[in-house]
Amino acid sequence: MAPRFKKRRGVLVSDRSAGVVAFAFGACVLALTGLLAYQLWANSAASRTKFGWAFLLTGSWDPVAGDFGAAPFIYGTLVTSAIALLVAVPLGIGVSIFLAELAPPALSDGAGLLLELLAAVPSVVYGLVGVSVLVPLMRTWIEPGLRMLAPGVPLFRGPDLGVGFLTAGLVLAVMVIPFIVSMGREVLLAVPREQREAALALGSTRWESVWRVVVPYARPGLYGAIFLALGRALGETMAVTMVIGNRPEIAASLFAPGYSMAAVIANEFTEATGDLYLSALVEIGLVLFVLTMIINAAARLLIVATSRKASAA
């Protein structure tokens, strides 16, 4: 959008200097983000030159021998985020549909406010409750239960420790549901009323109008909401660190303890001795940065695409 004020001849000195000051702060945000990327790049130089691209693919993490590979952490981050989305997407879309299509406005606003509060709960609190409620629950009930339902499936092998990929994924799911709902409800509400009315007039049931007309119409925006949630899940640190088990190994079983990129930085950064160790941890931060950058950019493109479509209709 163009500036709110048209340019005129003879601009006041105070106006011009205010513009310069404001510009400086705008540029400051730009510079800060650039500096962040530069610092991650510069401070991971030792690790990048020593290991190259192999850093992303090798699985050894041996600070004593000075041998570092980020594969187990990348694997852990991807697996836990995938579990989180598998659980949170159906629930989150369901809640969005209920709040946007069925609930009366007062109820929709009230529930929306409660979910905003849920989004505000600090992640260390999720971790605290996860460690003392979910971990014992997983160990005694859910993990043995899943194995009984599907015996012999490699995903459910190994001892029931309570901590591991599945537990971390479930905690993440709870944490990202509010993000999906917050965006999802909005994009569903942006679908023009005529779309619903046309579907109902053709004799579809309420559910058919929602599922076959409203949801497909809002699909890019819903994908945007899911990508936004994915961005959150990838970078989430504390709750995951507390329940994932912190063992740098790639395991096929979801019950096995693992590690995530954010968790290894949180646990080992202050203890990292030697430049190479620290630089390897910074490089993991760089990978995380690039990953969330791509995901968030995709989310925003999708959301913009939906709002364009809605306003054009």
Add this chain to the structure above:
Amino acid sequence: MSARRLRRRVTNVVMLGLTGVATVLSVSILFFLLGFLIYKGGSSLNFAFFTELPKPVGEAGGGMANAIAGSAKLLLLAALTGLPVGFLAGLYLSEFASKPMASAVRYAADLLNGVPSIVIGIFVYTLVVLRMGHFSALAGGLALGVMMIPIMTRSTEEFLRAVPGSLRDASLALGASRVTTIARVVVPAASRGILTAAMLGLARVAGETAPLLFTALGNRFWSPGVAQPTASLPVMIFTYATGPYDEWHRQAWAAGLVLLAFVLVANAGARLLLGRRVRLPG
């Protein structure tokens, strides 16, 4: 009724019912968290928690007075750095920016907002801690401040943009300069929303743990000034919850309850008092 019609009706009722179930389930998580923390933390919460220092390992009792003061200090530093920079950058985006520059700044702010908080911690570590040579409250406060900047920038911009152009035109038509118009008409009209966003932003960073782990670090004692490492509630919760002692776990629950109560009250208060419809950028 034909079988097909019956099937469509049943699907309708079942699926719509499931969306209701999903809603009840998601909302009840909040009440479960709150109830559980009150149940576990309430019994460990006492006067000493707010007034005493942590006791040495193995001794019962003690409190987290230093962590509460530390969190307050970190929040103050975050507000001092994050709020003005974010506000003025938002003002720039809404009132002054040319189109290409605006989209560049907006993109940078969104990018910064999406950066995982632990990565912000690394950033401030390399920038401040490495240079000072030690961990400090200043580094922790700056880390939280950096997190606040994009939140403030985008919310300020949004609320300033929502001010009708006719207000600006009226002020200019009366002969006011741009600066006067912005300072006396546009910003006051948007002040409620901006204030709400500032409070929500502070409440969000108040619970952040990851960026403090290697900036403010932690401290078992009082931390004078801003140049020393300082304790903070979130980091204390993390340390105590993952530690091996029962007494630590009790303290962690009490701290969790205090932190959650603060965050929820600040959130609900800001929304109810100032503006219900405020939403922070994702």
